[in-house]
Structures are given as C-alpha cells and as structure tokens.
Amino acid sequence: MSDLEPLGPEHLQYPERHYGMDHSHYSWQMLTEREPVHWQQGKLALWVNVSLQYFPLNQRGLPFPPAGGMTMPYPDLRHYSLRDYGNRVGIYRILRALDKYGVKPTFAINGDLVQRTPYLMDMLRERGDEVIAHGWNMDTPHYGGQSKGLEKEWISRTLGSLRKASGQAITGWLSPGKTHSENTPALLAEQGVEYFCDWVNDDMPYRFHTDSGALWAMPLSTELEDQFILRNNLHSETSYAEQIEDACRFLLAEAQDQGGRILALNIHPWMLGQPHRIAYLERVLEFITAQQGVFSAPANALLKECAQPVAEPA
Amino acid sequence: MRSDPGFYDYWPYHERPRLTWPNGARVAFWVAPNIEFYELNPPANPHRKAWPQPSPAVPGYSIRDYGNRVGHMRQMALLDKYGIRGSISLSTALCDHHPEIIELCRERNWEFFSHGIYNTRYTYGMSAEQEREMIRDSMETIYRHTEQKCAGYLAPALSHSEETLDLFAEVGTELFGDEGGFYTCDLFHDDQPTPINLRSGKRFVSIPYSLEMNDTIAYVVNKVEPRRYGQMLRENFDRLYQEGAENGTVMCIPTHNYQVSCPHRLRAFEEALEYITGHSDVWVTTGREIAEFYLENHYDDARADIAVKNGSAQQEAAQS
Structure with missing residues (x-):
C-alpha cells in the first residue's frame, strides 16, 4: 500500500468539466473552424519580433527566475554582460540582416531600457518600426498571486516610458517570459493595450x-x-535554420487552402546576434523572403487586416 | 514499497515461440495520439506539481491548448493520408470539453483508451477507492461518448500506484467482462506484447508503447532535433522490421498534438509515416487489435514458454 499523503475529495471533483475551456478567457474553437483570413499581400505573413531585454545583475528571481537570466552567485558577470552584448553589438548585426532582406520587424522592448540605451531608442524611433511593450525588465515577471496594484504600476511605468521614447501609441504587449497573473490581461486592456503575444495556443490571432x-x-x-x-534545447544553428525553413514550408502549404497564416519569429540579439549565429538568421530570411506568397509585416498591420477581413480574391 | 513490481517474469528476447501477425506481417505498427486536457487551475497534488509557475501557468497551459486548437487537425490529416487509425490515449474529460474532436475520431473508427480524466490529476496519493472511481469514470465516459468498451490504459501523466494495473483490469471486467480492460501501455520492458501477472488472474497484456519514440519524451525531455526524431523513428522501424522476419514485433509512435503537429516538426513525422507504411509486411493497426490478436493466438504459448524458461533457470540455480 502507498504511504503517500492522501488526497482529499476535491481531487475527484471537476467543477470545470463542461463544454469548452475550463476558464472564460476565450471561446473554444479549432483553427480550421474559423473564417479564413485573406492577407492583401500574399499567403504567409512573416512577422519577426526582436526582443530587446534587460537582465539586472541583482536579479531577485521572484517568484521564479527569468529564462536566460543570472544563474551564478552574485555578481554573475558572465550572464549579465552576455545579455547586455545583445543591446550593444548583436542588435546592430540583426538590423543589418533585417534591412538586407526587407523585413519589417516589431521591437518588443523592456521599459527599463529606455533610460539605459537612449541612443538605441532614438535610432529605433527614427526607423519608425512598431514598438511593443515587453514589461519593465526580465526580472519583473507577471505571476499568479501578484499584488494587483504593483502589477498595474509596472505596466503603467513600462507603457509610459516606451510611449514617450517611441512617440507611438504602443498597443502591443509581450510579457517577460510570457507569464501572467490572473489580472494581467484586464490591466493591459485598461491601459490601452490592444493585443498581447503571450499565449502560444494558436497560429492565428x-x-x-x-x-x-x-x-x-x-x-x-x-x-x-x-x-x-x-539555448533551451541546445540544438545546432543548422537545425535552427532547418526548423524555421520546415515551418515556413508547412505554413505556406497550409495557407494555400486554409487561408492566411503567420510565421512568427521571436529573436534575441544576445542569441542570434553572435558572430557565429548571424549567418543563420540571414540564411532563414533569405529562404523565407524568396518564397512565392510570403510577405513581411509587423503585428499591428496584420491585426488591422484580421479586424477588418477582406473578401476572398475572385 | 516493493523492489520489483512483479508484473512480469524474466523472458529472454531470443528463442521465444514465433509470434506471427495477420497476413504474415513482420511488424504490428500503431500510432497512439495522446489527446489531453490540462487544467489551468487544478487542485494541488502534494506529490507532483502540475505547473512550474503559480496559476495561471500560461506557457505550459497554452502550448497544450495549441494541440487541441491547431495541432489535432494536422495530425489527423496525416494519419488519414497514410491509412492509419489512431489509438487515442484520452484525457476523458475532453469528451465534455471538446466533443468535436471526439466525433471526428469516432467517425474514423479510431480507438479510444483511458488516460485518466485530466492530465493534471495524478494518481499519487489516491486511495485504492479513489483510483478505482477515477478509472471507472474514465471508462464509463468513453463508453457514453463513443460506445467503445475501453480496452487499454495509460495512467494519467504516467502517474501510478502499485495497484493501478489491477484496478484497471478489475473495473474493466466489472463494466465489460472480457471485452474491456485487457491491456496496458504503462510498461516499457519489451518489444513484443507480454502477459501481465495480476491478482485477479485475468488474461491481460502489456502492449509496447515506447517511451523512446514518444514525441514529448524526444522533444521535451531529450531535446531531440526534429529531423533527428524522424531518423530515430525510421531506424527504430528498420530494426523491428528486420527482426520481425524471424519473430513478430510491435512498433508504436506515441504522439502529442502540441509537439508533433507544430509546423517545424510535421515534415519529419510525415516522412517517417510514409517510410513505415511504404513497407509491405506491416500490419497498420490499433492497440486494441494487437492485444486481441495476441490474447487469441499467442498468449498461452507465451505463458508456457515463460514458465519453461524460468523453470529451467530455477532448476539450474538449484543444482549449482
């Protein structure tokens, strides 16, 4: 017999066992059951998001440490500086690669970076690419049980800094580590956010x-x-490129008869901006942009089309 | 606690009685899609955490939901293309949450077997009465929604008690007599079906399900690159097909729609399915059909041979 701690009756009770989801955030609907989207510019949208992140040296890691954050005893200079590399060096390689292939990215930016890297902020403002808020920094996660007042303050400070620095309305949000509290979506909606990029349960908006x-x-x-x-899976750079190319092939084929699709690539200058990796980003961008039916667009442009669906071309 | 669960006796993988499959096939091949429902906010089991973050654990929950919202239709289209009926390892609450998926699989005459109620409810800490009730609920739910008498079991999230297999077999008998509860996917000790020792003496078999070929084990635990996973599947098949010329084997691909159906992984999976089903001497089948055929044609020979092998080994040990 088991000598494990016994379970109470609630473990055999299922209050949310009914049609649809076990929460009220969205309706249950398979992708294939939805009205197909017809992009004006092609079949498959390439959306590249560049995440610009700040990992503080004095990481609290509460209630969980950020992926890619400090792992050594303080001061973890290796991870601090290797992440900072992305904002100093890697980003400039990435920009060059994106421009070479005519890719229109979004930039998801930690609010904390506004005062840390004003040069970069000015340059991005000049470029005019869409900016998405990416939380305050990588060590300010949104999490279940978080104080609502404090969370509201982080969101407000993040949006305020980025709106001022970019001159844009900032309607997109990407949470650090894609984690939420139970209040995050409502707090975002209250503060003028129109979309977030945190739930990975679909291939379309x-x-x-x-x-x-x-x-x-x-x-x-x-x-x-x-x-x-x-970093997480420890796959080779060659495999990274193959995986993106295979995804591109698959989604483009699916888009031929199921309606428009999005190939969404979230990239990090501290990762792909390394000298030995940048060529693989160039390789995948060259492959993707050479495909018939692929076009590049930032998130807000794609959402505009989803909000006002265009008729299927005759 | 026991040092050996006692479900099976040692049985060397050579000089076994010849296992044959219908139409002289060398390999019985089956695909077992796990169609699962994970709860956003399950009651906390003191022995295993459902999620790494406090609820809402958006990263883990949302990718699993992807499997049902997006992935299922992709895998089903591929299995249709290669003439494969899935043997579904089912979180049976999904019958309530997503009946559309159940209906699509039922129309295709896929098999449904029990994988518990939710994949966020673990067996650890359950009393025998609780586990029996959970298993009964799952088997009754399958019957109510599909009219199938559940034959197989894979414990939810592979969480077991010492009594799991006994309870499953007994509930199966109570509900459906010999037509229910007669095989398990929980054991990974062999590449052929094997008889399982239960306290009831019920004729019950373990069907090879393969942890190694499981996409989630490959991708999430072992972090295998997608194309290498495809290669592993083909090489696994090659050897089982080769050996199957002498003595029949079983190959299973356990899948999850949130892993194998991602856009960057489908190509490797499809190439493997095309390769495997492109061979002539393959019995493309379901878990239940393998178990039924084995019970009918091979179970008794296997029992006898296991007794002989263990008897002679014991005699030798006694004489030395």
Whole structure:
C-alpha cells in the first residue's frame, strides 16, 4: 500500500468539466473552424519580433527566475554582460540582416531600457518600426498571486516610458517570459493595450476576453524562438535554420487552402546576434523572403487586416 | 514499497515461440495520439506539481491548448493520408470539453483508451477507492461518448500506484467482462506484447508503447532535433522490421498534438509515416487489435514458454 499523503475529495471533483475551456478567457474553437483570413499581400505573413531585454545583475528571481537570466552567485558577470552584448553589438548585426532582406520587424522592448540605451531608442524611433511593450525588465515577471496594484504600476511605468521614447501609441504587449497573473490581461486592456503575444495556443490571432474589454491574442511561437531552440534545447544553428525553413514550408502549404497564416519569429540579439549565429538568421530570411506568397509585416498591420477581413480574391 | 513490481517474469528476447501477425506481417505498427486536457487551475497534488509557475501557468497551459486548437487537425490529416487509425490515449474529460474532436475520431473508427480524466490529476496519493472511481469514470465516459468498451490504459501523466494495473483490469471486467480492460501501455520492458501477472488472474497484456519514440519524451525531455526524431523513428522501424522476419514485433509512435503537429516538426513525422507504411509486411493497426490478436493466438504459448524458461533457470540455480 502507498504511504503517500492522501488526497482529499476535491481531487475527484471537476467543477470545470463542461463544454469548452475550463476558464472564460476565450471561446473554444479549432483553427480550421474559423473564417479564413485573406492577407492583401500574399499567403504567409512573416512577422519577426526582436526582443530587446534587460537582465539586472541583482536579479531577485521572484517568484521564479527569468529564462536566460543570472544563474551564478552574485555578481554573475558572465550572464549579465552576455545579455547586455545583445543591446550593444548583436542588435546592430540583426538590423543589418533585417534591412538586407526587407523585413519589417516589431521591437518588443523592456521599459527599463529606455533610460539605459537612449541612443538605441532614438535610432529605433527614427526607423519608425512598431514598438511593443515587453514589461519593465526580465526580472519583473507577471505571476499568479501578484499584488494587483504593483502589477498595474509596472505596466503603467513600462507603457509610459516606451510611449514617450517611441512617440507611438504602443498597443502591443509581450510579457517577460510570457507569464501572467490572473489580472494581467484586464490591466493591459485598461491601459490601452490592444493585443498581447503571450499565449502560444494558436497560429492565428483570436479574441481574448477581459473584464475591461477584449484583446487580441497574437501568436508568437515559443517553440520557434531562437533562444528556445538554441539555448533551451541546445540544438545546432543548422537545425535552427532547418526548423524555421520546415515551418515556413508547412505554413505556406497550409495557407494555400486554409487561408492566411503567420510565421512568427521571436529573436534575441544576445542569441542570434553572435558572430557565429548571424549567418543563420540571414540564411532563414533569405529562404523565407524568396518564397512565392510570403510577405513581411509587423503585428499591428496584420491585426488591422484580421479586424477588418477582406473578401476572398475572385 | 516493493523492489520489483512483479508484473512480469524474466523472458529472454531470443528463442521465444514465433509470434506471427495477420497476413504474415513482420511488424504490428500503431500510432497512439495522446489527446489531453490540462487544467489551468487544478487542485494541488502534494506529490507532483502540475505547473512550474503559480496559476495561471500560461506557457505550459497554452502550448497544450495549441494541440487541441491547431495541432489535432494536422495530425489527423496525416494519419488519414497514410491509412492509419489512431489509438487515442484520452484525457476523458475532453469528451465534455471538446466533443468535436471526439466525433471526428469516432467517425474514423479510431480507438479510444483511458488516460485518466485530466492530465493534471495524478494518481499519487489516491486511495485504492479513489483510483478505482477515477478509472471507472474514465471508462464509463468513453463508453457514453463513443460506445467503445475501453480496452487499454495509460495512467494519467504516467502517474501510478502499485495497484493501478489491477484496478484497471478489475473495473474493466466489472463494466465489460472480457471485452474491456485487457491491456496496458504503462510498461516499457519489451518489444513484443507480454502477459501481465495480476491478482485477479485475468488474461491481460502489456502492449509496447515506447517511451523512446514518444514525441514529448524526444522533444521535451531529450531535446531531440526534429529531423533527428524522424531518423530515430525510421531506424527504430528498420530494426523491428528486420527482426520481425524471424519473430513478430510491435512498433508504436506515441504522439502529442502540441509537439508533433507544430509546423517545424510535421515534415519529419510525415516522412517517417510514409517510410513505415511504404513497407509491405506491416500490419497498420490499433492497440486494441494487437492485444486481441495476441490474447487469441499467442498468449498461452507465451505463458508456457515463460514458465519453461524460468523453470529451467530455477532448476539450474538449484543444482549449482
């Protein structure tokens, strides 16, 4: 017999066992059941998001440490400086690669970077690419049980800094580590955010309900992230490129008869901006942009089309 | 606690009685899609955490939901293309949450077997009465929604008690007599079906399900590159096909729609399916059909041979 601590009756009770989801954030609907989207510019949208991040040296790691953060006893100079590398060196290689292939990215930026890297902020402002808020920094996660007041303050400070620095309305949000508290979506909606990129349960945008109005959930695959494939899974750079190319082939084929699709690539300058990796980003961008039916667009442009679907071309 | 669960006796993988499959096939090949529902906020089991973060654990929950929202239709299309009926390891609460998926699989005459109620409810800490009730609920739910008499079991999230297999077999008998509860996917000790020792003496078999070929084990635990996973599947098949010329084997690909159906992984999976089903002497089948055929045609010979092998080994040990 087991001598494990016994379970109470609640372990055989299922209060949410009913049709649809076990929560009220969105409706249950398979992708194939939805009205197909027809992009004006092609079949498959390439959306590249560049995440610009700040990992503080004095990381608290509460209630969990950020992926890619400090792992050694203080001061963990190796990880601090290697992440900082992305904002000093890697980003400039990435920009050059994006421009070479005519890719229109979004930049998801930690609010803390506004005062830390004003030169970079000015340059991005000049470029005019869409900016998405990426939380305050990588050590300020949104998490279940977090104080609502404090979370509201982090969101407000982040949006305020980025709106001022970019001159943009900032309607997109990407949480650090894609984690939430139970209040995150409603707090975002209250503060003028129209879409977030945190839930990885779809390949197309869908409506996400909150008590403060609906948001769009934008699909930004974690499985295809550079840092997930290379750092978490320890796959080779060649495999990274193959995986992106295979995903591109598959989604483009699916888009031929199921409606528009998005190939969403979240990349990190501290990862792909390394000298030995940048060529693999160039390789995948060259491959993707050479495909018939692929076009590049930032998130807000794609959402605009989803909000006002265009008729199927005759 | 026991040092050996006692489910099976040692049985060397050579000089076994010849196992044959229908139409002279060398390999019985089956695909077992796990169609699962993970709860956003399950009651906390003191022995295993469901999620790494406090609820809402968006990263883990949302990728699993992807499997149902997006992935299922992709895998089903591939299995249709290669003439494969899935043998579904089912979180049976999904019958309530997503009946559309159940209906699509039922129309295709896929098999449904029990994988518990939710994959966020673990067996650890359950009393025998609780585990029996959970298993009964799962088997009754499958019957109510599909009219299938559940034959197989894979414990939810592979969480077991010492009594799991006994309870499953007994509930199966109570509900369906000999037509229910007669095989398990929980054991990984062999590449052929094997008889399982239960306290009831019920004729019951372990069907090879393969942890190594499981996409989640490959991708999440072992962090295998997608194309290498495809290669592993083909090489696994090659050897089982080769050996199957002498003595029949079983190959299983356990899948999860949130892993294998991601856009960057489908190509490797499809190439493996095309390769395997492109061979002539393959019995493309389901877990239940393998178990039924084995019970009918091979179970008794296997029992006898196991007794002989263990008897002679014991005699030798006694004489030395």
